[in-house]
Amino acid sequence: MIGYLLFAVVFGLLLLGIHRKVIARIQRRPGPPVWQEILHMLKFSFKSTWIPATASNILFVGVVLVAIGIWSAALFVLLAGGSILIIFGIYMLHKIVEHGFGLSSGSPYGKFGGVRSVISAASEIPLFVSVAVVALYTQSLEISSIVQYQAIHGPLLFIVPLAAIAMYIVILSKMPFGPFSIVESKELVSGYKTEHFGVWRAGLEICNGLKTYVLMFMFITVFIGGIPIWWMLAGMILLTVSLSFACAFSPMLSPFDSVTVQMLITGVMLGYAAVLGVIA
């Protein structure tokens, strides 16, 4: 289990490295090596670290521990085929973690990042509609039951494509350099994580690796089904590359535009769910 957890961290960071590399190649830059995020994590872990004078000590440190802990829990729920609602609960909890990161530091950049994190909660609403549509068809919120349903009826990707697109957009909103990456946009330096440097940032990198692994794994499991691990890993790389293309070819939206687009997507998804509900 601990071995799998470490593998998930490293592979998740590798996916983020691939993401950076693909974006760079699209922009005709050489880009960093694909293992750059793994090196980043190690580099930050060796850096001299302390707690800023203006920070709330307990929250500043505690939020890093919580960030790693919740995504570790999400990975175990996913592997056990548990309820998809628990994973989405953890996804929502991550929003509070981002907020905690920003507010604990006492830096205005961090605080703005935390506030934007709350604004971008609009991106989570399509997620719930997506889950509702999946539940409507599979009559279950257990991942193991969803996988069984797909073994009989085929991938949900082809049965409810709009729900898959909605979840894809949710994952897109969590990727760096994407159109909805308002939480970490450059005018805020590094957003909510501006003051979390050194070891704290290394901890955050571990959380990011786990989060990326869990979200990609979940998308493939929920919309394609249970597949062998090598196919799963190949699928995760393909998904990452497609997200990189989406990030590279779309502009970073301003906060209000980002929320407006996400609310429009939510509206479409609600209509879709309503139509499916009537048909079902």
Add this chain to the structure above:
Amino acid sequence: MMTKKKDMLRALALITGALLVIGFVLWQNGTLPLVGYEAIIVVCFPICVICLFLWWMAREHGEDIPFIGY
């Protein structure tokens, strides 16, 4: 003072690391259910990693005052 802090961090990393190993052994024996082992990982893994990093990081300096506006 600094050495004492480093020793404490190393001890904490070792204790949580040992708990992870004990949890694994108990789970393999069938004494501890998988959920119990996973709960140990969720609690101990972040503490172990952060303490390990804080132990092996470069020498510490004074506190920093973040930029708080013009």
